Amino acid sequence: MTSAKFIVIEGTDGSGKSTQIKMLSDRMNELNMPLLTTLEPTDRPIGKLIRKVLAHEIVVSNDVLAGLYFSDRLDHLTNDKDGMLKVLSEGTSIICDRYYLSSLAYNSLNSSMQWVYDLNERCMNLKRPDLTIFLDLEVKESLRRIEMGRTTVDLFEKEDVLTHVKNKYNEAIDMLSPHEKIVKISADGDPEWIHAQVWEEVLELFSN
Numbered sequence: 001m002t003s004a005k006f007i008v009i010e011g012t013d014g015s016g017k018s019t020q021i022k023m024l025s026d027r028m029n030e031l032n033m034p035l036l037t038t039l040e041p042t043d044r045p046i047g048k049l050i051r052k053v054l055a056h057e058i059v060v061s062n063d064v065l066a067g068l069y070f071s072d073r074l075d076h077l078t079n080d081k082d083g084m085l086k087v088l089s090e091g092t093s094i095i096c097d098r099y100y101l102s103s104l105a106y107n108s109l110n111s112s113m114q115w116v117y118d119l120n121e122r123c124m125n126l127k128r129p130d131l132t133i134f135l136d137l138e139v140k141e142s143l144r145r146i147e148m149g150r151t152t153v154d155l156f157e158k159e160d161v162l163t164h165v166k167n168k169y170n171e172a173i174d175m176l177s178p179h180e181k182i183v184k185i186s187a188d189g190d191p192e193w194i195h196a197q198v199w200e201e202v203l204e205l206f207s208n
Contacts, residue, residue, distance in 0.1 A: 004034070004088045005205055006127060008099040009198075011135035012166050013157055014142030014149075015187045016194065020135060021095055023195045024202065034092040038076070038084070040099055046072040066115050070122060077126050085127055099129055100172055113171040120176065128180045131205045133198055134173060135187035139163050181205075 009024070011017040021037060028035045041047035041054075050068050052058045060068075077084045084094055100116060120128075139162045146157050173182050185197045 004091050004093045005130045005202075006084065006088060006094050006096070007202065007205070008096045008129040008132040009135065010098055010100060010132060010169065011187060012137065012139075012142050012162055012169065014145040014162075015135040015137045016145070016191060017097065017135055019191050020133075020195060020198055021097055023191065024095060024198055027195075027199060028093065028095075028202075035095065036087055036092050037095045037097070039097040040076060041069070041072050042076050044072070044075060044079075046075065062115060066119050070119050073119070073123050074126075077123060088127070096129070099132070100169075100176075113168055113175060116172050117175045124179065130181070131201060132176075132180065132182040133201060134169065134182060134184045135194070136184045137187040139166060141188060 007024075009017050009021050025035060025037055041050040046068055049058070050065070050072060053060055053065055053068070075083070080086070084096075087094060100120065139159055142162055143157070143159055173184075176182060183201050185194065185201070187194055
């Protein structure tokens, strides 16, 4: 295992994404593989503004939100201090939680994923993920896990909304998969069993 890789973990709420990111991070750290975990939107100023939009604290149009995401993505890639390109060039791999747009954005905009594709296409020549893993789970099971794991269920975490979000993810995957490696892994099972499948994909990535 040599060159740094850019890995993305995607999934709807309740799919166990955070658990798999932690398990993968722990596994790579045990093997002394330099690693950074990050997320989008970022915690920098534009990312914080996007979060306010997604929380409905600020109302903007599709075009404005797409522009904000593009600016945040560009900064995430090229920031002189801790941008992805710099980190990868220094030999540190990256695991990113949701490199594509938040499920909240999908729901609030209720629009085609074409604008998501257009946004990503503008950054593809700079860097696209080496591997995206989508944790695939039935909506009813996602909702059951959310309700079991949280004292408060957010307004957007309802069956019809999660179904809409999953459909939008599939739309995005169909558009992006001809250009990059996107793998769907069933998230219906024991976390260790799911992790074994995730790890197999990661090992294959590093062996190439």
